[in-house]
Amino acid sequence: MPAPPFEPFAAPGVRGFLHPPERASGSGLVLTHGAGSDCRSALLVAVAGTFSAAGLVVLRCDLPFRQRRASGPPAPAGAAEDRAGLSVAVAALRHFAPDRVFLGGHSYGGRQASVLAAEAPETAAGLLLLSYPLHPPGKPEQLRTAHFPRLRTPTLFVHGTADPFASIEELEAAAAAIPAPTRIVPVAAARHDLKGGRFDLSALVAALLGPR
DSSP states (O other): OOOOOOEEEEETTEEEEEEOOSSOOSEEEEEEOOTTOOTTOHHHHHHHHHHHHTTOEEEEEOOHHHHHOSSSOOOGGGHHHHHHHHHHHHHHHTTTOSSEEEEEEETHHHHHHHHHHHHOGGGOSOEEEESOOOSOTTOTTSOOOTTGGGOOSOEEEEEETTOTTOOHHHHHHHHTTOSSOEEEEEETTOOTTSTTSOOOHHHHHHHHHOOO
């Protein structure tokens, strides 16, 4: 089956690609990238195609730091601006998805999505966090979880068992601090880029949307 089509999307503060579904469900998903990538990554394209085929309108977008320059990591001082950019992207997608908007991202993008949801719970109906960077590799004491106790948005983690940014056990222990419903989908042998392992993308749709 061919992948659903997508098209460039631009609005004030937003740059990316829109995946319009053949049969819209009224729900949408904003997806963003990690620190070393952009919204054209193969992982985001695959996830967006799967959710679009299931009836969601999906917006893959570049964070503000990536809109400013084509390569290089984000600066810590720019994290708040990146979260503001995600808020703008969510607002833009609501014009196409009047029912519910979900928010997701890979690595750094997922981290900023989760912080944004903790700061503004009304932002998203649920979170899809691909390879959440729980701590820097080899530094398990430097946890990026200060906002977890304030996170009241249902959260779905998708995480490789070979990811150096957190073991499944570390992620399970950290996720226990989140008061909202959480679920962790382990991907056997997958690394931080989620390569090296296999998982059913279509199963993530039902896991994220949950019962109506």
